[in-house]
Amino acid sequence: MADSAAEPSARQGTRNTVVLLVFTAITNLADGVTKIALPLLATQASGSPAQVSAVSLTLSLPWLLAALHVGVLVDRADRRRLLWAANGLRLLALGALIPVAADGGITIPVLCAAGAVLGVAEVIALTAASALIPALTPPEGRERANAWIAGAETVCNEFCGPFVGGLLLAAGTGLALGVTWVSYLAAAFVLILLAGRFRAARPATATATVAATATATATETPAPAPAPESVNQQIAGGLRYLWRNVLLRTMALILTVLCACWGAWLALMPLFATDVMDVTPREYGAILSALGIGGLVGALAVTRVNRLFGRRWVMFADLVGTFAMMAVPALTTSVWAVAAAAFAGGMGGTLWTVNSRTIAQHLVPDGMLGRYNAVSRLFSWGAMPIGAGLMGLLAEWLGLRLAFAVFAASVAVTILPFLRVLTRHALAEAFAEERA
Numbered sequence: 001m002a003d004s005a006a007e008p009s010a011r012q013g014t015r016n017t018v019v020l021l022v023f024t025a026i027t028n029l030a031d032g033v034t035k036i037a038l039p040l041l042a043t044q045a046s047g048s049p050a051q052v053s054a055v056s057l058t059l060s061l062p063w064l065l066a067a068l069h070v071g072v073l074v075d076r077a078d079r080r081r082l083l084w085a086a087n088g089l090r091l092l093a094l095g096a097l098i099p100v101a102a103d104g105g106i107t108i109p110v111l112c113a114a115g116a117v118l119g120v121a122e123v124i125a126l127t128a129a130s131a132l133i134p135a136l137t138p139p140e141g142r143e144r145a146n147a148w149i150a151g152a153e154t155v156c157n158e159f160c161g162p163f164v165g166g167l168l169l170a171a172g173t174g175l176a177l178g179v180t181w182v183s184y185l186a187a188a189f190v191l192i193l194l195a196g197r198f199r200a201a202r203p204a205t206a207t208a209t210v211a212a213t214a215t216a217t218a219t220e221t222p223a224p225a226p227a228p229e230s231v232n233q234q235i236a237g238g239l240r241y242l243w244r245n246v247l248l249r250t251m252a253l254i255l256t257v258l259c260a261c262w263g264a265w266l267a268l269m270p271l272f273a274t275d276v277m278d279v280t281p282r283e284y285g286a287i288l289s290a291l292g293i294g295g296l297v298g299a300l301a302v303t304r305v306n307r308l309f310g311r312r313w314v315m316f317a318d319l320v321g322t323f324a325m326m327a328v329p330a331l332t333t334s335v336w337a338v339a340a341a342a343f344a345g346g347m348g349g350t351l352w353t354v355n356s357r358t359i360a361q362h363l364v365p366d367g368m369l370g371r372y373n374a375v376s377r378l379f380s381w382g383a384m385p386i387g388a389g390l391m392g393l394l395a396e397w398l399g400l401r402l403a404f405a406v407f408a409a410s411v412a413v414t415i416l417p418f419l420r421v422l423t424r425h426a427l428a429e430a431f432a433e434e435r436a
Contacts, residue, residue: 032161
């Protein structure tokens with residue numbers, strides 16, 4: 001039987017939003033711990049910078065290698081079960097790592113294997129959770145759900161997780177890994193409280209075909225059912241869908257540039273802050289904190305500013321904020337100016353994230369959401385290491401300040417496509433399509 005496509009009630013949507021928020025907060029907090037714990041354990045196992053960086057790479061490389069295939073899986077399977085499977089992989093990886101750490105047998109290959117499993121689990125969890133929101137929340141509640149979840153991702157993964165991880169590792173490696181294992185287990189139990197539909201809705205055309213075949217008389221010869229698409233065909237279909245939709249394509253390309261700038265900023269700011277700005281550790285911490293505080297403010301304010309200024313100009317704020325992040329260090333070494341630009345960039349990033357997810361959830365068919373989310377994150381997360389590498393090369397050739405200026409210019413190039421494609425009319429049509 002086809003899954004019901006009935007929209008959830010407002011009360012059910014609120015409940016599901018809270019459950020997904022709690023799940024996201026717990027798992028991102030644990031992810032933040034593992035992202036600091038594994039590289040630190042690697043420094044104890046080896047003094048080679050290449051080997052230590054390889055452990056960190058295994059946590060993010062699955063986004064480049066497995067995201068597209070995971071997107072197909074999310075569109076085919078029960079999405080809540082995929083979240084359970086992701087947490088099962090996390091529990092398996094940490095469960096195998098804890099006794100090895102207790103015996104003092106941590107090696108780089110062991111850490112790389114654990115990091116790869118945790119990285120794949122993160123790809124599955126984030127892709128499946130994003131695809132669940134339209135089925136579990138009514139249209140009017142999606143913006144709020146995306147804002148809450150984006151805020152939880154920012155606070156727990158980027159700030160609380162590494163901080164808590166540092167405290168736990170100071171108390172003992174076994175304690176840090178054990179608490180993280182328990183956190184993933186608790187998050188899996190939270191998912192039981194979700195209510196609604198967990199598989200992608202079947203397209204109306206497929207349902208009509210099944211009904212017509214079922215009612216055919218014995219004398220009729222039913223038309224042969226179309227052969228199911230292969231994984232590669234579904235991946236190609238997801239890429240074609242994104243590329244043929246001008247609004248989604250433009251958003252994806254702009255996001256690629258913006259995320260490359262973020263990767264460049266995060267890669268070069270430590271060197272720029274110490275060698276050029278000559279800041280104290282406290283001042284450098286303030287700059288990084290401004291980035292996260294801006295993201296949290298954006299998550300809290302997005303609904304209100306959308307009503308005041310409109311979704312288009314709120315998303316445009318990300319271009320302004322990212323441009324400021326890259327341009328200000330090229331112009332001044334003032335700690336307060338750089339921190340203010342980081343705040344603007346962090347806030348703009350969250351405003352874009354919430355609104356772009358909401359637009360996609362209204363525009364992309366439910367049966368395509370897994371592949372769309374995977375491709376979107378492949379563009380964005382895959383661009384960050386590329387941006388970091390380009391920034392390093394430009395800094396070598398041109399100097400630190402000119403490198404920042406080049407990336408600021410790349411943001412400026414995106415302004416015209418944004419204004420031409422992301423018009424008020426185009427955004428209104430995206431939301432009208434669902435109501436039709």
